[in-house]
Amino acid sequence: MRRVLEDEQYQVSILQEGRDAFTRVKSSLPDLLILDLKLGDMSGQDILKQVKGDLVTADIPVIVYTAAVLEAEEVNRLIEESPQHYKSVCLLRKPFELTSLLDKVEELLEKSEQ
Secondary structure, X not given: OHHHHHHXXXXXXXXXXXXXXXXXXXXXXXXXXXXXXXXXXXXXXXXXXXXXXXXOOOOOOEEEEEOXXXXXXXXXXXXXXXXXXXXXXXXXXXXXXXHHHHHHHHHHHXXXXX
């Protein structure tokens, strides 16, 4: 994923652990966050809730991806129950084509610029 995004001239920063993710997102304020729901030390869903629940980071678009059916359903439920709160969140289920990822990245970045 990183190589494909960098080939498209996106600047990419990667975190291996979720523990410091919210702090890093809040300090760096990325244009977009791509978040795996299955992290070893912390739930990606918890990070998503932190990002969307903070006024400083709430407007950052997020692409969430997972192969886990239950976690995907939980994220869908969050989006459906609070569409305004999670309006800039997109869910991709693994496996997905990298072109689908690139399309979503472009779409979310264009929306956030408007």
